[in-house]
Amino acid sequence: MLCERCQERPASVHVTRIINGDKTELYLCQECAREIQPQLNFSIPQFLAGLLDYDPELEVKAPPAAERCPECGLTYEQFHETGRLGCPECYHHLAPRLDPLIRRIQGSSQHRGKVPRRAGGDLRLRREIENLRARLQQLVQQEEFEKAAQVRDRIRDLEGRLGKGGSSQ
Amino acid sequence: MSLNLERNSKWMEGSGPQADIVISSRIRLARNLKGLPFPNLMNSDQQARVVSQVSGAIQAPMVFQAVGELKLQPLRALAPEERQILVEKHLISPDLAAAGGEKAVVLRDDEAVSIMVNEEDHLRLQCLLPAMMLHEAWRLADAADDALENELDFAFDQERGYLTACPTNVGTGLRASTMLHLPALVLTRQAGPVLSALTKVGVAVRGLYGEGTEAQGNIFQVSNQITLGRSEEEIINNLSAVTVRLADQEREARELLRKQSRWQLEDRVGRAYGVLTNARILSSQEALQLLSDVRLGAEMKIIRGLDQRLLNQLLVRIQPAFLQFSAGKEMTPQERDVYRAAMVRELLAG
Numbered sequence: 001m002l003c004e005r006c007q008e009r010p011a012s013v014h015v016t017r018i019i020n021g022d023k024t025e026l027y028l029c030q031e032c033a034r035e036i037q038p039q040l041n042f043s044i045p046q047f048l049a050g051l052l053d054y055d056p057e058l059e060v061k062a063p064p065a066a067e068r069c070p071e072c073g074l075t076y077e078q079f080h081e082t083g084r085l086g087c088p089e090c091y092h093h094l095a096p097r098l099d100p101l102i103r104r105i106q107g108s109s110q111h112r113g114k115v116p117r118r119a120g121g122d123l124r125l126r127r128e129i130e131n132l133r134a135r136l137q138q139l140v141q142q143e144e145f146e147k148a149a150q151v152r153d154r155i156r157d158l159e160g161r162l163g164k165g166g167s168s169q
Numbered sequence: 170m171s172l173n174l175e176r177n178s179k180w181m182e183g184s185g186p187q188a189d190i191v192i193s194s195r196i197r198l199a200r201n202l203k204g205l206p207f208p209n210l211m212n213s214d215q216q217a218r219v220v221s222q223v224s225g226a227i228q229a230p231m232v233f234q235a236v237g238e239l240k241l242q243p244l245r246a247l248a249p250e251e252r253q254i255l256v257e258k259h260l261i262s263p264d265l266a267a268a269g270g271e272k273a274v275v276l277r278d279d280e281a282v283s284i285m286v287n288e289e290d291h292l293r294l295q296c297l298l299p300a301m302m303l304h305e306a307w308r309l310a311d312a313a314d315d316a317l318e319n320e321l322d323f324a325f326d327q328e329r330g331y332l333t334a335c336p337t338n339v340g341t342g343l344r345a346s347t348m349l350h351l352p353a354l355v356l357t358r359q360a361g362p363v364l365s366a367l368t369k370v371g372v373a374v375r376g377l378y379g380e381g382t383e384a385q386g387n388i389f390q391v392s393n394q395i396t397l398g399r400s401e402e403e404i405i406n407n408l409s410a411v412t413v414r415l416a417d418q419e420r421e422a423r424e425l426l427r428k429q430s431r432w433q434l435e436d437r438v439g440r441a442y443g444v445l446t447n448a449r450i451l452s453s454q455e456a457l458q459l460l461s462d463v464r465l466g467a468e469m470k471i472i473r474g475l476d477q478r479l480l481n482q483l484l485v486r487i488q489p490a491f492l493q494f495s496a497g498k499e500m501t502p503q504e505r506d507v508y509r510a511a512m513v514r515e516l517l518a519g
């Protein structure tokens with residue numbers, strides 16, 4: 001029998017897979033079986049745990065005691081096992097060990113995206129001013145001075161509202 | 170509420186930019202409510218509270234103005250096969266379908282806007298559009314998020330952004346993805362090297378049904394890996410660039426096939442069409458492969474008059490749960506293969 005995947009090499013491995021609750025039996029060649037196996041075994045928690053295990057620097061720096069989030073009771077060890085935090089407060093309480101991990105997987109530790117109006121306050125204004133400044137530069141380079149002047153006025157207007165807890169609307 | 174499970178989703182429309190290669194575009198935002206544990210640590214009272222808060226929020230006038238009417242469907246009211254259809258239509262995750270407890274899905278009638286409630290995060294807002302429409306999907310998701318935020322108190326931190334159950338989503342909580350049909354890259358054996366190169370620029374590659382599934386029917390999903398430290402626009406621009414680049418590469422491979430092995434290519438397409446329109450037994454695996462060949466033929470104008478929309482619908486209609494549901498009875502795998510062949514024959518005959 002030929003391998004059901006590549007239809008080229010003889011099948012020598014029998015693989016049972018369950019995808020979306022549908023059980024499939026596959027007869028594969030060695031090569032195809034090898035190709036699909038790692039994908040089947042991938043899991044985020046194991047991947048995260050792996051990242052930590054291979055970092056000698058972090059082992060040394062990490063405090064030995066089991067920190068616990070007072071809000072939900074999750075310990076860092078439990079996070080390490082499941083890859084899931086317990087509550088939003090975990091980010092704050094488990095920060096000493098969590099932040100280096102976040103930096104490693106995200107390559108950054110500072111949010112630069114959207115800011116909710118409600119929690120945002122000044123931050124939302126500042127983010128909007130930053131974006132407008134970039135736009136202003138662009139317009140000046142393109143010699144679109146009329147539009148640039150409008151943007152500059154808008155920036156001044158927003159800057160005037162900083163510190164007054166005003167919304168950008 | 171009676172949910173029409175068999176209706177077609179917006180993403181199946183098959184028209185729009187790059188529709189000859191890009192099947193659909195998706196924006197997903199992870200959001201959590203302040204003052205509650207994440208779903209994995211919630212008891213059923215707390216879970217029910219989240220469901221009822223979301224249920225209230227989607228009825229707010231601002232939400233209606235932003236995205237139109239949304240309806241909430243508790244998952245416990247659906248049979249396992251019915252939930253599985255929502256998975257097959259890419260509206261909920263396999264994890265949510267399998268979970269017990271107080272879970273729900275919110276849907277707009279065209280299924281372009283949906284929210285998974287109490288999956289890994291309290292809310293997973295999703296906008297799913299046909300073809301290459303990532304920016305349009307983002308505008309829709311952004312508007313829905315603004316309107317929901319007016320009603321719900323989202324967990325947010327100035328440094329870390331939106332707080333999520335898994336640190337791989339923290340920051341923007343944004344996962345942008347596109348689903349592409351790349352048969353010529355696979356046939357010319359470029360898919361492996363091209364796709365593994367993508368992982369080096371922060372792009373994840375998966376199969377038709379997400380994590381841990383193989384690329385069945387030459388369909389691949391690409392998505393951003395990093396969610397923190399970049400703005401939503403940057404993340405989306407980056408993924409758009411990658412998607413367009415992949416589509417170009419696929420087009421080049423198609424032209425190469427046309428030049429170098431025209432008869433083999435047309436033979437392959439013609440045979441696939443012949444089998445699909447005549448077979449009496451079809452496994453889902455075989456059907457997906459043959460549909461890929463026929464789709465390639467349609468996209469390269471080797472076969473004319475085949476509707477891209479029908480091909481997209483077939484991707485979902487041949488899946489086990491959908492098949493069983495439209496047959497209206499439980500079937501053994503053998504019976505399913507016979508029913509699948511009959512359904513494909515009928516739909517392709519038009």
Ligand SMILES: [Zn+2]
Pocket residue numbers: 003004005006007008009028029030031032033
């Ligand atoms: Zn093989």
Ligand SMILES: [Zn+2]
Pocket residue numbers: 069070071072073074086087088089090091
């Ligand atoms: Zn916690």
